[in-house]
Amino acid sequence: MENNSQTGPGTENKGFTLIGPISWQEIFDSWRTDESTQESWKKHWEESGFGSWDEWRMHHMRPYRPETLSWSLYHINNPLGTVPGFFGAPSRNWIENAYDGATTKRLRDIIHLPIISENAKIDAVRDRFPEKTMLIGVRVGDDIILIEGMHRSCAIATWDPSILFTSEVTIALATWPESEFVLKR
Numbered sequence: 001m002e003n004n005s006q007t008g009p010g011t012e013n014k015g016f017t018l019i020g021p022i023s024w025q026e027i028f029d030s031w032r033t034d035e036s037t038q039e040s041w042k043k044h045w046e047e048s049g050f051g052s053w054d055e056w057r058m059h060h061m062r063p064y065r066p067e068t069l070s071w072s073l074y075h076i077n078n079p080l081g082t083v084p085g086f087f088g089a090p091s092r093n094w095i096e097n098a099y100d101g102a103t104t105k106r107l108r109d110i111i112h113l114p115i116i117s118e119n120a121k122i123d124a125v126r127d128r129f130p131e132k133t134m135l136i137g138v139r140v141g142d143d144i145i146l147i148e149g150m151h152r153s154c155a156i157a158t159w160d161p162s163i164l165f166t167s168e169v170t171i172a173l174a175t176w177p178e179s180e181f182v183l184k185r
């Protein structure tokens with residue numbers, strides 16, 4: 001990836017500033033700190049049969065083989081302009097309810113759908129957006145596909161432009177090692 005605050009990682013998604021390399025363990029630890037104590041997620045992982053947040057999240061991350069990828073952390077200079085161009089996370093729920101069976105679609109192309117426009121979790125995130133947040137994604141060619149951070153990203157993609165957005169948004173990115181994004185199951 002380029003270390004260039006003007007072009008950043010890819011031609012489609014301009015406006016990144018490289019912060020530096022980051023390990024998968026640092027990414028996972030930060031994610032755990034931000035999310036594992038949220039009661040709604042705890043209820044979700046327990047109802048799904050997992051014994052802990054770590055077990056639940058690593059189960060879903062395993063297909064990406066995140067520990068084998070080389071990660072870098074970037075500051076997103078203009079989240080309101082950049083994040084809507086990201087492709088959404090290729091999870092079963094999003095594939096079935098937002099992408100018409102495709103693996104993923106750009107956020108700006110799905111923000112009108114009920115899974116986003118009528119989503120109480122996205123509304124709650126938008127109402128209390130964190131001062132600092134880190135998304136996780138993979139780079140496939142010039143495109144960025146989210147693998148974590150859909151609710152926050154959808155909140156950004158649907159942000160009212162008349163309301164000042166002051167949060168610091170970063171993204172941990174790794175280049176996907178294949179020419180096409182295909183989940184290995």
